[in-house]
Amino acid sequence: MSRPRTYRPGMRGWWQRHPAYRRYLLREGTSLFLGGYALWLVAGLLCLAAGEAAYGQWRALQGTPWLFGLHLAALMAACYHAVTWLRLLPLTVPVIRLGGRRPSDRALIRGSWGVSVALSAALWLYLGGGWP
């Protein structure tokens, strides 16, 4: 039996259809800033390898207003990315039991923030020369 003709609407302008789609694009879009910042650090490493003069130039560029703005944008993007990433983390945890009970989403999110803050603090202290 032949099927009657159907109409399939396209995906043109799909992100305009719901705020949930735009929140998703914003969340994923922040990774572009994180990727860009990582590339900038790699460029710094390459300059360091190239010699003192190149590294000095790279460091001097950090003070320019437009690069300061980009760094600020990358920091804000990283914060937003971290918040949304940890908020979604419980969805990616397989069914596990700790002490016979399944941990709540809240416990998982708070625990992850705790680990994240502890690691950041340790790194901060280590780079500052205060630890170990």
Place this chain on the structure above:
Amino acid sequence: MAGERTITLEVQRFHPEADEAPYLQPYTIPFSEGTSVLEGLQHIKDRLDGSLTFRWSCRMAVCGSCGCMIDGEPALACRAFLRDYAPGPVRVAPLDHLPIRRDLVVDQSDFLAKLERARTYLIPADERTPADGAYRQTPEEMADYYDYAQCINCLLCYAACPQYGWDQAFTGPAVLALVQRYDLDSRDAGKDARRAVVNADTGVWGCTLVGYCSEVCPKGVDPARAINQRKPASVADYLLGWLRPSGGEGTP
């Protein structure tokens, strides 16, 4: 009746034998505090235009038949009330991302074929007869899958999934949630039979966690969780597949 409140429903129409593309048709109808969008559609069909086509059955968010886009959001027409859209107009369209058959009726065949292919039913380890007695399961074991078992196949999650909109090969939220529902069931032994569907590029890896599916689910199923909590096991399958001499069945 004097003083009766009215609202305009802009209903998307499409009759394949006559129309090139869908168009909106306005109908102004009376409503009260308890009038659902479905009752509004029924009023139109009974009193104003008998040619309007839509699916419905239970009128109480159990059967999953009356899903449609109401003001751009996937919703069950029986569970949405016209008072919340007053003064209107309120736009009623067929579910997004699915082929339109007629007016508000979409073609569900792709979903039904996927549901069948994924073997979303209990596959027991042994042949059992009623004489063997009932299955035993603890409340904790049941809690592992109970939420996912609430799915009523209404397809709102497919209308909320842009990944499905782009690529209809993606197995999609409800079917993958139902796969997880049976895989997590202590009575089931069919995980291997469903592995190929789950691990394929069109399986759990087709999901990028937009997460809107879980927001629109009228039964609190949370398909986004079902799909993404399965990804670590899928990675493990993939890595183990490299170690097995046979290459491992169902690796991406």
